[in-house]
Structures are given as structure tokens and as C-alpha cells.
Amino acid sequence: MDPVVALDHVNKRFGDFVAVHEAHFTIGRGEFFSMLGPSGCGKTTTLRMIAGFEQPDGGRILLEGQDVSRTPPYRRNVNTVFQHYALFPHMSVRDNVAFGPRSKKVPEPEVQKRVTELLEVIRLAHLGGRKPGQLSGGQQQRVALARALVNYPSALLLDEPLGALDLKLRQAMQIELKRIQREVNITFIYVTHDQEEALTMSDRIAVMNEGRVEQIGTPQEIYHAPTTVFVAGFIGVANLLSAKIVGVMGERAVAEVAGQRVETLAPAWTAGAGAEATLMVRPERLRLAEAGPGVRARLETAVFQGPVIRAILRAADGAEVVAHVGAEAQHVALTPGQEYVLSWEAEAARLLQPSKAPHILDRSDRPTIEMAGQR
């Protein structure tokens, strides 16, 4: 991988608050890289350090191989799409887009050529004469994108750019962003708290929590093979059950969950027999049967959700378990109060280092409130 941006053990604190702790990763050329995490996890601070608005307290930031840790933003070849666009209200769309090249003293004919080209990429060529205030939110968003891209930056930094848009527009813009990124082939570094957004667009995702990078991987890796309880709970719905490792053999392990021995993948950290662990299994990987081997759990509620039936059960040890029962398995009669047997393929279950996280972290149930009132 040809790295465009590299973070070398970067640290940042604000007073006593550790905003970013030992961030250490590289971002490749042409990559769509997302930093995902709840508010206060350090993702925006990391982005602002790459942009140059904040300086790291420790470590280095490299851009195209050059240390830019102390370089002011206006001398870095990266551009930012701000959360609330920050378009210049006194300038037309064309002048907004032309702002960067003009500051760089690009000759005017070349500026005009580039602006026209970018307005076509964002499909707003017909609105070049308007002021930002006369555009819709989605249009302003695209102008902000063009204003940054027109400079052909080494990397484009996007700070929750879709946060202010409504759901439908957000989904359309996700596809639009991905199209534009492929079209211009520039590295995108994207900050979001919305897991769906990150999963939809990213080549790789860095999941952050409390200033630390918990895991970096492709959306598939992050979803199917989370390495920490936090990542498992933050992305999608995860059942997190307390388990005790009985034995590890190569790629497989046997663990005890709610008094039952189950087969799983080997633990993600070095742990031997007798160690405490958290067993992670996705709701859609659970099989529900009336009898047979597996973990016994009592059905509390079953809700028909269209593609799946969402069954909420309680295991013998009191843990809540969510199972998504697909159409092919809906011949099992789901009667609340009755006991069922839960089983899964060995490779669907992972043993993670236990944490104090609650049993169920279901992001989809929670309203995304982070955006409200940030202005």
C-alpha cells in the first residue's frame, strides 16, 4: 500500500482530557478510510490534527512521507469538508469553489476550467451564480465537496459531512460521495458516528473509543471479526455472553456459556483454559430449535419485522439474547414463555477479552443524538 497519510504514535490532550491516545496507522492512496466512534472518541480531533487545526502533543503526522506535524493548515495539501459546510456566504458558488486555487495563485483561466469541471462532477453547473444561502442542504454539501476537491488534495478530510441532512438525502449522498470518490480517485478520510454510513462507503474503518483506535479493518472484518467487545457492540447488533474457556485447539475453542459447552473460534488474544471471556455471536447467526444441543433460553417476545422475526430470549444465566429468525426457519412456532435451544456454527462465535460493557449493545435501537445542538 502506498501511504498518503501516516500517523506515528500520535497523542493529543486538552488539559486533563486525553483526546487521542497513541494513534498509529496509515491511510493508502485512493482509499476511502473512515474513523467511526461515539462522540468524544477522538475521531474529529484526529481529523483536525491531519488538517492542521490542532497540533499533536506527541508523535508525528506524515503527509506524502513528509512530517507536517507543525505545518499550518494553509501549507498542507489536504482539504476539509466541514460539518456545517462553512461555505462563504458572501460569495457565489463559483467563487466559493474558486477560492482555494485563487489563494494558491493559480492563473485565472486554469481556475475557471477547474471550477467548471468540478461543478460538473457535483452536477451543479447550472447553479454557479447562486449564493450558498439560496441552495438546499444537499446542494450546499456538494459545493463544499467541490470547493475542497478543486485543489486536488493529497487527501480529502470529511467531518460528519452528512450529519445535517435528513435520512433520505443522507442515503442518496452516501452513494453520491462514493461515486465522486471513485471518479476523482482521491483519498477520503471520513469521520462519522453512524456505523451504517461507515459500512456503506468505506474501504477500511478505524473504530475509535475514548481516544483509542480499537480496531482497523474492512467493513466485513469489523462486522464479522470484531477484536474487542466495544467494536462488536458498536457495529450492528451483537449478543455478548459471558463465557469461560474450557480449551483451545488450533483455530477452534470450546467454551462454557450458561452451563453449556459450545464450540467457537479460538480467542482473539492469548488465553488458556479457565480464562473468562465474552462470547460474541450476531443475531442472524443464531439457530432456534425446540430441542437438541445448545444453550437453553426462554423466549420473552417475538416481533415480526418483515425479513426476519426478532426474538428476544433470556438464557439460564439471565443474559438477554437476540435472535433474528429468517424465513427459512420460521416453521418453528415461537411461543413466549417456552424454552428453546440456541445453537450456531463454530465460526460464527468469537471469544473476546471481557469488558464492563453491557450484554446487549444494539445501536439500531438508539436515536442518533450526537448531532443535536452542536452549532
Next chain:
Amino acid sequence: MAGTAMGGTRRNPWAPWLLVAPGVLWLLAFYLLPTLALARTSVGPEGVAWYDGYQRAFTDYGQHLLRSFWYAGLATVLALLLGYPLAYVIAFRAGRAKNLLLGLVVLPFFTTFLVRTFAWKTILGDEGWLVGLLGTLHLLPSEGRLLSTTWAVIGGLTYNFLPFMILPIYVSLEKIDRRLTEAAQDLYCNALEAFRKVVLPLSLPGVFAGSLLTFIPAAGDFINAELLGSPNQKMLGSVIQGQFLTVRDYPLAAALSFVLMTIITILVLIYTRLLGTEELA
């Protein structure tokens, strides 16, 4: 129930008129009528040409007229040079001291205009400590004066109207989204260029309002020239006051008032055209 729904949509057609009526009546009684009376007075008593007052206004008091606009213009420029940086610091850099600083800007208003100008008369007086100090430091020649000079009058005008410059500029700066400066820096502007290209243009409505609020009253002012100047610094406002109250040449005083009003109006129109603020808002 249908009735209440109807009540919400059926508006009293007289409501807007009733709302503007008190203001309109006020303006009619206390602005339009006196202005018409003044106009009538300015065209003089029976027996002289109607333009007599106006002719004398230009021939006898042309220099006072020029001086008024020259002093007011200079005071406006000085107030802008002093006021803009101050407003900028209060809006962007003051942090928690913001309200305190704004309070200090407004504080002089708690004392009347007249008393404050008298205070300057004392400070700048020939026997005052300032003249003494400057004399000791050889910054002022012996027999040099501060009071009764052109700069005392311009300084007094600048001082008295400075808050009217600071407050509108502060308001327009305060409204500017800080992220716009970051965006400009992200787009290859250093701090100074970001100010010139983004902050300054966006604060122009405040500069515009502040300049008008300073220039217009300063052009018609007579207190500063009267208290801090000598007859050599006499402004048109003093002449008008003298003609009305002492000489009692009403046609001339009225004509002078009209000339002052007209020229201010023309200057303001030119200024508005040049700055074109309606596009900025």
C-alpha cells in the same frame, strides 16, 4: 370549533394600519410638519428673494460647511481605525471578558454627552496636567495648546461617537461563523488573507452602519466645536445654533439646516451605492 379555525385565518384588514398608525402620526406631528415649517421659514420673509438665505449660507458659511464635513469625515475614519480592532478583539478574542468589555464600551453613556465633553475641556485645558506633562517631556512647545485646536475638536468628535462605531461592527463580527476562518485557512489563506477575504467583507454591513451612525451626528454636532475649539474651529452646527438662538436670523438658520441635511443625504446615498450592502446581508 369551526369558528375558532376561521378566527385564525380571517384577519382584520385594518390590523396593519392600526399597528403603524402611532408611528406614522408621531412622524407627521414631530418630523414632517416641523420640516415643512422649517422649509417655509428658509425661503425667507416677504420682500426678499426666496433663495436669499441659501445664497448667504454658501457665501458666508461655505467654510464652516466644508469644515463640518472635513471634521466629521476625519472623526469617522479615526473612529473606524480605533473601533474596528477593538470590536474584533471583543468579538473573537475576549473569551469570558467579552461582556465586561462591551459594558466598558457602553459605560460612557451613563454620563451625559455634555458633561463628558466638559471633562475633556478640563483634561486638555492650558492649566491641565496633560499640557504640563507634555510640556515637561518637550512634546509640546511652551505656549503650545491642546484646547482650542483642530485636533481637540476632531478628537472630541471621535471620542463621543466611538461607541456608535464599535457596537455595529461588533454585532456583524459576532455573527460570523468561526469555521469560515478555518475554511479559509484550509484553502491556503494565512490568518491575514483569511481576514481580508472572509472576515472583513462579512463585517462590512457593520462598518457601514457604524460609519453612518458616526458621520451623520458628527457632521451636525456643535458641542465639541463649541467646548473644545476656538472660533477658528466653528462647525456649521454652531452657526445654526447661533443664528437661531442669538442672532435670530431664522431664514438663514433654516436654510443652513436644509443645506446640511441635503448634503448629508447625498453623501449617504453615494456611500450606500459604493458599499452596496444590500447584497451582503
